[in-house]
Amino acid sequence: MVIFKQEGFKQAFYTYTRPKMLVTFFLGVSGGFPLTLILSTLFFWLREVEVDRTTIGLLSASTLPFALKFLWAPLLNSAKIPLLYKMFGRRRSWLLVIAIGLVGAIFAIANIDPLENIGLFAAVTVLIGFMGASQDIIIDAYRLEILEDHEIPAGSVVIQFGYRAGYVFAGVGALIFADLWGWQVTYMLMSFVVLFGLVSVFLYGEPTEPETTLMREEERKINQWAEEKGYKKGVRKNLVTGLYLNVIMPFKEFAMRKGWVWILLFLVFLKVGDAIAGVMTTPLIVELGFSKMESAFANKTVGLITMLIGTFLGGMLLNLVGTYRGLMISGIFMMVTNLNFILLYHGGHNIYMLSYVIGFENLATGIGAGVLVAYMSGLCNIGYTASQYALLSALTSAARGTLGISSGALVDSMGWDLFFIFTAVIALPALFILVQLKKSGGISDNLRDHSHD
DSSP, rough: OOOOOEEEEEEEEHHHHHHHHHHHHHHHHHHHHHHIIIIIIIHHHHHTOOOHHHHHHHHHHGGHHHHHGGHHHHHHHHHTTTTTHHHHHHHHHHHHHHHHHHHHHHHHHOOOOOOOOHHHHHHHHHHHHHHHHHHHHHHHHHHHHHOOOGGGHHHHHHHHHHHHHHHHIIIIIHHHHHHHHHHHHHHHHGGGGGHHHHHHHHOOOOOOOOOOOOHHHHHHHHHHHHHHTOOTTTTTHHHHHIIIIIIIIHHHHHTTTTTTHHHHHHHHTTTTHHHHHHHHHHHHHHTOOOOHHHIIIIIIIIHHHHHHHHHHHHHHHHHHHHHHHHHHHHHHHHHHHHHHHHHHHHHOOOHHHHHHHHHHHHHHHHHHHHHHHHHHHSOOGGGGHHHHHHHHHHHHHHHHHHTTGGGHHHHHHOOHHHHHHHHHTTTTTHHHHHHHHHHTSOOOSSOOOOOOO
């Protein structure tokens, strides 16, 4: 069991300056832009060309792959791409293939008119979501495999900074470029952001493939079982043992934790209100008459600064009050921020109000992300990083890809005031679950993993 201890200033500074932290940052840049491209920039484009709110809400289903990525994470964790594996290793070869697919999908959507062919536009949007989610799987596995145990909290902050930089490229950059050159050129330019992470990992190298005592013991057991059942060497035996070790075992190991059910429920409900509201914030901003430049200033300038501050504060919060209280405080902040959008709605076209609301929201999101990413990273067994982190992070995205579909219809039926009140109240169960999680022993005031090695 690993416990992350607070470091001295010199040691902490040294940790942040190591080359692997720079690689982690660039991975965050590549990982942050696909989701922003779908959720923010794409919705701005659609609303600008007067696609209705209900359709935009339905298109949020394109983020569903981020909630389902644990389903194919075992494949990406274990499969070896012929030829490329020998040349680059498991993680880097998959990053290369995914990057090619992601660039191709973004180039494709740049050349589709959403008004003339919304069906094809939606299909390619889902493809971008799938490729972005697949990239996340490899990025998180790579990050956790190159970092030492004591570096994980720092790495969790750095990856968040990288994500925010990716948001800037896909947010500020996209809106500014679209104002100058149109959406087609903008999306083609955005596709090259994937090179930040790809180039950095190829320069840094492939992480050592992990092997733990638990993995060796489970491999011995499944091989013994296969022999007893009459599975000889060959395809059948490899299929059975591979299915158990790469698909079943990561989730079986996680189910050995104290309070594991409460952990999963907490991650599902924590960001449910935030996710539903997030789908509609961009359409609200457009409806209130804010220009691309005004939106870029509030969302990607003020928002970026406050989110970076929040991420830093999230890391400090862990040291000051512990994991349980840190998650509780950040959960309350994220819940309350949705109510601020009621002020924005009634304030009308007011750039100062927009900056305050977006700034406060991003501050809360940064605090929550700083705490949550470190917590989830500590939960992962080093032998099953891809599958377990994919499951945990996917659960935090589940509401956006499912309930987010109905967000446009909810606004149409409730109105903006009741909609944002609803998104605040619906997050309350997460706080009650967190209390139960504490009681069940599934969380402590020390950031730690619960692996059985």
